[in-house]
């Protein structure tokens with residue numbers, strides 16, 4: 001039996017700046033994702049550091065968290081069968097130079113850092129990321 005899975009995504013400040021919100025959300029819907037929750041907000045550098053704590057030792061941690069706190073973002077909870085892997089396929093490779101034609105990053109990302117969109121990479125990270133941005137009542141159906 002196929003089971004529904006939830007994932008989490010961020011339309012990053014670069015994509016918001018490029019007026020790509022509508023196009024990216026259209027891609028989610030056209031590809032079978034149900035939008036369970038959505039909001040636009042700004043996060044602080046400290047909040048970005050907490051969200052990306054798993055990357056704390058990476059050389060790009062400082063600039064990544066500067067970037068993610070540099071302007072509005074749109075966060076969404078998505079649902080679909082196989083949502084985590086399917087979203088990552090739709091996003092394309094982290095580095096847009098390696099992203100497939102037709103993917104969101106191929107169309108909207110500037111480079112490996114300003115790469116338009118984030119998506120959870122596994123079930124445990126999806127749970128953490130959904131609960132970082134959404135309260136229980138926002139996801140209970």
Ligand code: CMP
Nearest residue numbers: 055060064094112113114115117118119
């Ligand atoms: P994301 O999917 O949000 O997960 C971590 C982010 O770190 C990634 O997208 C990129 O924005 C950024 N990132 C990953 N690798 C690099 C890199 N080599 N240089 C700069 N930024 C990176």
